[in-house]
Amino acid sequence: MNILPRKFYKRETVVVARDLLGKKIVRTIDGHKLVGIISETEAYRSDDPASHAFIGKTERNKSLFGEVGHAYVYMNYGLHYALNFVARDPKFEAGGVLIRQVIPIEGYDIMHKFRPISNDALLSNGPGKLTQAFNITKKQNGVDLTDPRSEIIVTEGIPVTDEQVKISPRIGISRATDKLWNFTLLHKKYLS
DNA sequence: CACCCGATTATCT
């Protein structure tokens, strides 16, 4: 199942954020497979005051400065984990794409175990929700998304036309709110 | 070592 190659992530962070819409996240746990289609992303560049990388390399954000195509996972608000994919053009020193929503398509039973909830539409429609449903924590910080043996990989998914993409300001930030770096996939299922 | 606060969510009004 066509894993996205390293070079996919070695491009302008904002472009990668747009292109990740429709791709699949495949999470393997104890032989079980959880799959979701990426339906909302946000770009965070090192020259961007809203990015964790803006202040320079630290213990927490060092993944963002590492090789592209790896995961950057951090804890937010002391309660939730957020999943990012490291991606940047070589002229930037750091950059990543926050995964804000996925459409669950496989492994509902396991997801429900990690995230007990009756409504499937609320299973993974938020950055903290999807990491809970997919059981992604700081342990997965740094995993190589391009290695077939990894517990998290990213593969080709469904084609997405520009007409299906809504471009908006990023959510939940207080700086650089003018940048239109939030990309949302307009789709029939679980239209949020 | 104390203080501040955030790339959120669930729940209540």
Next chain:
DNA sequence: GATAATCGGGTGT
């Protein structure tokens, strides 16, 4: 819409 819950990274003492 407002707010509590809850943690640890980053910063300055």
